[in-house]
Amino acid sequence: MKIAGLPEVYLGTKKNTMAIKTIIEPFRIKMVEPIRMSSEEERIEYLEMAHYNPFLLKSENVIIDLLTDSGTSAMSAKQWGGVMEGDESYAGSRSWMKMEDEIREQTGCEFILPTHQGRAGERILYGHLGGPGKVFISNTHFDTTRANIEFSGSTAFDIPIDEGKKPSVEHPFKGNMDVDKLEELITQHKPLNIGAVILTVTNNSGGGQPVSMANARDVAEICKKYEILFVLDSCRIAENAYFIKHREEGFENHTYKDIAKEMYRLTDGAVMSLKKDGLVNMGGFIALKDPELAEACKNLLIITEGFATYGGLSGRDMEAIAQGLKEVFRPDYLKYRIKSTGFLGDNLHKMGVPIMRPTGGHAVYIDAKAFYSHLPVNQYPGQALVLDLYRKGGIRAVEIGSVMFGKYDENGNLIPSPMELVRLAMPRRVYTQSHVEYILEVFQELINEKDKTKGVKIVKEPKFLRHFTSHFEIIE
């Protein structure tokens, strides 16, 4: 089937003047994981068995899994080779030294602490800096970041720029922090009470919208002026560097790694989940410049994560991390990565599917309220779209709307989330162009049958984080 609006070539850029514009996946596939195909009839049954909640589906019954980009990357032959060479010594492992060297070189921080994933680092650092009465300020706190801060008794404020809150507005750096609000909040709460200012790059909510170097510089300057700790949440720093090189003046001739280094240089440290731009399935780190803060974190690390030279990771994990952190900055990889997410987003946009604009680095967000405009928010249009994507194409996505964030008033009526979104998150190096074309075809089918889609209701829900385990029914 030919899809209306699809370009003749894959991912061509305007600047490219060569005759061949197709950007190919910059890898050959040497080991394959078969996808089990299923029919629509089978999937209707699987959905019923999963109580219409995609989190309750078996992954083997999913054809294309876009639930998350976290920990779902494919590793390279060199990373797998490293797995065999992992040094599993309890202390002073060779694999740890490779990982530490790479992170130290990139972050410019002297003190590097390994953790088993991002949130373990967050709990240690923000648990130590936080506590009742403390305030944290970010462009947007990722949900585990917010949870760890609030769990310590502190308050977390999100201050993205106004453009970042409007789905259809085009802006090159929608992930930026509102620096006027930052100064206001600091003076209002007093510098002494600010636990840290956290810049999340790219900004996860909204599909990985980038933060400019100019914005990072402004934030750094304000933090310096008030003597406040400035921390980078650097989960997707390589993807962010791609956007800076191609969108911000003065960085055209910098390497991606140098751009990342420059951003780290502005900060007092970083926390990273390596399940994103580490190109591995598990891992994280804390990087710090201040020896006293590093010492305090190291002591906490040893209590709950493990000794300071492995922090909950095995030697083979650390080998794969050291290599993944190098590969993620390769120009061919980053170009393929950002362009392939853009290929999905831009084509959905051309087909008339309402999405958050412009496409970010790791995911495409669909505005389900606009797509299924015949469904009221208390019939969960986002969940209806997630179910349609699975039924029609075996594609697993996640609702980020009133199922995830909705609350009830005292009469039991839904207080909806401001937006009803569906996220298609792209695993790294896992799917190819034809997988993406298949997703576009499935959307074309959904567009054709749009008005037939029925709403859903929640028939069973837990008290917290209801999206993971709730049961749903279709409203007939």
Ligand SMILES: *Cc1c(COP(=O)(O)O)cnc(C)c1O
């Ligand atoms: C994933 C993520 C985290 C948490 O990392 P985990 O490895 O899932 O614990 C923190 N911040 C951002 C921006 C993330 O995307």
